Amino acid sequence: MNNVNKNDHLHRIVIVGGGAGGLELATMLGQSIGKQKxxxxxxxxxxxxxxxxxxxxxxxxxxxxAFEDELCYLAQAKWNHFHFLLGRMTNLDKDNKTIELAPICDDYGNEVVSRRxxxxxxxxxxxxxxxxxxNTPGAPENCLFLDNREQAERIHTTLLNHYLHAQASGSAQSELNIAIIGAGATGVELSAELHNAAIELAHYGLDAISPQNVKITLIEGAPRILPVLPERISNSVHKQLEKMGVTIMTGQLVSEIHQNSLVTLSKTTLKSDLSIWAAGIKAPGFLGKLGLETNRINQLVVRPTLQTTxxxxxxxxxxxxxxxxxLKxxxxxxxxxxxxxxxxxxxxxxxxxxRVVAGNDPMNFTYKDYxxxxxxxRFSAVGNLMGAVTGDMMVEGALAKLFYISLYRMHQMTLFGKVRTGALMLKDALGKTTRPHLKLH
Ligand SMILES: Cc1cc2nc3c(=O)[nH]c(=O)nc-3n(C[C@H](O)[C@H](O)[C@H](O)COP(=O)(O)OP(=O)(O)OC[C@H]3O[C@@H](n4cnc5c(N)ncnc54)[C@H](O)[C@@H]3O)c2cc1C
Structure with missing residues (x-):
């Protein structure tokens, strides 16, 4: 087996997972102790x-x-003084301080890079x-998921295919039943986006399914949507979704999913041409096999220093x-x-x-809920802002939208700095004037 970084004489920090957190960390460390060697x-x-x-x-x-907002890891690494290695971690050898990466294969199954x-x-x-x-029966086979870009694109293509089928069938009154399981932030935001897509698709000529015939149902096991957020936000969002025509079913657990329907624990059957699972989270299964402490959803249990136990x-x-x-x-x-x-x-x-690289102790994490x-x-945004000045303040409409967008801009700011983030904002604004409101292919 290949050993990729055996001869590196510096302190080797390996970060596995370049998502919302990992890529920010690699960039910040690269810009400081990476650049300083x-x-x-x-x-x-x-x-x-x-x-x-x-x-x-x-x-x-x-x-x-997604093509317009993706970032190439290799380029980001070059610009920010870190290395990038394509690979999926599968195993850990704590005693020898090594991780194992699965072989990389091409689309035909031929090995391009062997296990490392x-x-x-x-x-x-x-x-x-x-x-x-x-483990809901039928969920893996009959639901689409929203965990990564490929899955999100699959939902989009499936949606467009339903429209193409309806256009070709020549029926003016086709219906599309969409069921979204889970009314946390993901399910709620998705239902509003799909409602908007129904309007836009009709606008661009895919009108065999009228927006009124796109029946979106949001199903939640808890007594209210957005169960982990304050009740007043949940109530406000509930009202706005109902205004859009989204059907909301709360206190309903989905027990079976079939190709064109789903069944709840209370034995209600619902027609569904497109079922999307957006409930709950679990960490990747391989974490449970590394010999580290995990909880019942495979998350690694860490101390306040973020070190594993x-x-x-x-x-x-x-x-x-x-x-x-x-807390205090x-x-x-x-x-x-x-x-x-x-x-x-x-x-x-x-x-x-x-600090650790310099031989000192790690710091403790403190969380600030903003x-x-x-x-x-495009219809609205709702939420609460928490701060020393604002206290716990509910916001709605344009102001809420501005704060919502700022979370992504903060991520971009960490990755690119202020000037490039400004340039990207300008590019996004100009792009809106030259492309359709919706991706139509
Ligand atoms: C549709 C949707 C909307 C959301 N909206 C919000 C929101 O509005 N506000 C909010 O605060 N949060 C939101 N979240 C949650 C937020 O996306 C996550 O909390 C956040 O992305 C977690 O960041 P992370 O770095 O832990 O993991 P991720 O961002 O998921 O990144 C994980 C990375 O690890 C890589 N990876 C996985 N397994 C391996 C492996 N074995 N080897 C190598 N690499 C691997 C993946 O390719 C990925 O790049 C939303 C989530 C979804 C799905």
Whole structure:
């Protein structure tokens, strides 16, 4: 087996997973101790390009073309003094401080790169999470998921294919039934984007399915939508979704999914031409086999320093980790799986690992909840802002939309700096004047 970085004499920091958190960390470390040649920073990701996950529902509906917002890992590495290695981590040897990467094969199954080992002095795992179908019968075969760019594009293509089929059949009154399972932020935002897509598709001539005949049903097991957000946000979003014509079923657990229907625990059967699973999360299964402490959804249990409980040299953060901290008032808080948390943890680790490389102790993570914002496509946004000045303030409409977009701009700012982020904002604004409102292919 190949050993990729055996002769590197610097302190080797290997980060696995270049998502919302991992790519920010690699960039920040690269710009500091990487550039100063105090450490060698290597980012490993199973994909060739980075796409910011909270935008996936826009790709699924076609409001955003993923090709325009993807970032090439190799280029980002070159610009920011870190190394990038394409590969999927499958195993860990804690005693010899090595990770194993699966072979890379081409589209025909031919091996392009064989299994490799990578040595580390400090390992950071930030491999994210996927939806959790809770072993619901029929879900893997009959549902589409929204965990990565390929899956989001599959939803978009399937949606367009339903329209093409309806156009070709010549019927003026075709119906499309879409069921979204899970009314957390992902399910809610997706239902609003799909409602917008129905209007736009008719506008561009795909009118065999009229917007009124796109029946979107949002199904939630909890008594209300957005169950982890304050009730007043949940109520406001509920009303706005109903105004759009989205049917909301709360307190309903889906128990079976078939090709064109689904069944709830209360034995209600629902017609569904397109079922999308957007409920729950779980961390990748291989984490449970590494000999580190994990919880029931495969998340690595970490201390407030973000070090795993059983190995000081291995850190984990973002969605793949479970970190419980003690707040000033003495209560315990488990950090939620959100981009905001991954961003804050990446910033902490960028400082903390510099200290570790210099022979000092790592720092403790403290979480600042800045609130939550839910985008309802171009129609509105709703949420709350938490701050020393604002307190807990509910925001709606254009102001909420502005804060919602700023989360992505903050991510871009960490990756590109202020000037390039400004240029990207200008490019996005100009692009809106030259392309259709929706990706139509
Ligand atoms: C549709 C949608 C909307 C969302 N909206 C919001 C929002 O509005 N606000 C918010 O705060 N959060 C939102 N989230 C949640 C947010 O996306 C996640 O909390 C965040 O992306 C977690 O960041 P991460 O770095 O832990 O993982 P990710 O961003 O998921 O990145 C994980 C990376 O690890 C790589 N990887 C996985 N396994 C391996 C492996 N074995 N080897 C190598 N690489 C691997 C993946 O390719 C990926 O690049 C949303 C999520 C979804 C799906």
């Amino acid at each position: 105090k450490a060698s920073i290597t980012l490993v990701d199973a994909q060739r390009t980075h796409f910011w996950k909270p935008l996936l529902h826009e790709v699924a509906a076609g409001s955003l073309n 080992q990578l040595e580390y002095d400090t390992l950071v795992l930030s491999v994210g999470s996927t939806a959790n179908d809770f 059983q190995d000081d040299h291995i850190y984990a953060f973002g969605d793949c980790s479970s970190c419980t901290i003690t 008032n003495g209560s315990a808080l488990t950090i939620p799986p959100r981009a905001q948390a991954a961003h804050q943890q990446a910033s902490l680790l960028a400082k903390s690992l510099k 609130g939550s914002l839910i985008s309802l496509s």
